Structures are given as C-alpha cells and as structure tokens.
Amino acid sequence: MRAISVGKNLVAGVKTTIYTVPSQHYAAWGLLFISNQAGVNKNVSVWWYDKTANTEINIIDEYPLTSSEFLKFDGEAYVVLEEGDEIRIITEAGSVMSCVNTFEIYPSTVSPLS
Numbered sequence: 001m002r003a004i005s006v007g008k009n010l011v012a013g014v015k016t017t018i019y020t021v022p023s024q025h026y027a028a029w030g031l032l033f034i035s036n037q038a039g040v041n042k043n044v045s046v047w048w049y050d051k052t053a054n055t056e057i058n059i060i061d062e063y064p065l066t067s068s069e070f071l072k073f074d075g076e077a078y079v080v081l082e083e084g085d086e087i088r089i090i091t092e093a094g095s096v097m098s099c100v101n102t103f104e105i106y107p108s109t110v111s112p113l114s
Contacts, residue, residue, distance in 0.1 A: 001110070005031075007100045012042075013093035017049075018101055020086045024108045029087065030078040031102035036065035042095035044071070051084035065097070074102075083108065 006019050021027045034044055046060040065071060081087075081103075091097045 001104050001106050003102065003104050005100055005102045007098065008089075009098045010089060010091045010095070012091050012095040012097075015088055015090040018087040018089055018099060019103060021081045021083050022105070023083050025083055026106045026108060026110075027081040027085070028078040028104040028106070029081055029101065030074060030104065031100065032059075032073040032087075033070060033100040034065070034072075034089070034097055035070040035099075036067060036095065036097050038094070038096040039067050040094070041066045042092040042097065044089065044091045044095075044097060047088045048079060048081070049086040049088055050082075051086070052082060056088070062092075078104075 008018055010016055036042055041064055043062040043064050045062055047056040047058055049056050087101060089099055
C-alpha cells in the first residue's frame with residue numbers, strides 16, 4: 001500500500017477528473033476536502049465514475065459552500081475504487097475553489113479490506 005494526495009485548483013464550470021485509479025490497482029478514497037476561496041456562495045458537485053458499470057454515481061449534488069467555507073469527508077469510512085474508476089468534480093461558474101483528495105493505492109493482488 002502507498003498513500004497519495006491529489007490537489008487541484010478547480011476550473012469553474014468545468015467537470016474535472018481529479019484521479020483515475022491505475023491499471024491493476026485498487027484505491028481506498030479516504031479524504032475529500034473542498035474549499036471556497038471566493039467572496040460569494042457557490043455550489044459544488046462530486047461523482048465517482050465506476051468504469052465497470054460505465055456510470056457516474058453522484059456523491060455530492062450542488063452542495064452550497066458559503067464564502068471561505070470548506071467541505072470535508074474523512075474518518076473511518078472510505079470508498080473502494082477499482083482500476084479505471086475516477087473521481088470527478090465540478091464547481092459553479094464564477095467560483096474559486098480547490099480540492100485535496102487522499103487515496104491508499106493497492107496492487108490488485110492485495111485487497112484494501114485486509
């Protein structure tokens with residue numbers, strides 16, 4: 001297992017792929033942190049793209065972040081992602097937001113649950 005963090009300054013109004021699980025790996029997604037640096041309230045949406053099912057699962061739907069507020073999911077729980085799965089984020093037009101996500105990466109021969 002190796003841990004990585006991925007940070008991005010998000011482009012307003014553009015759905016951005018934050019992370020794609022590499023071939024022959026699993027990833028345990030344990031942290032999502034999004035901050036609003038704008039002086040106004042703006043919304044954010046987050047999806048998990050499940051490559052096996054070829055579908056997006058909505059994690060957060062137009063969540064309103066007030067000026068200088070942040071949204072954080074972390075703790076004991078995590079989402080297990082398989083190779084080719086992606087995390088995608090879009091922020092409202094005119095927003096100024098950034099995000100940090102942390103993943104634990106495992107070879108596909110090792111279960112992230114062990």
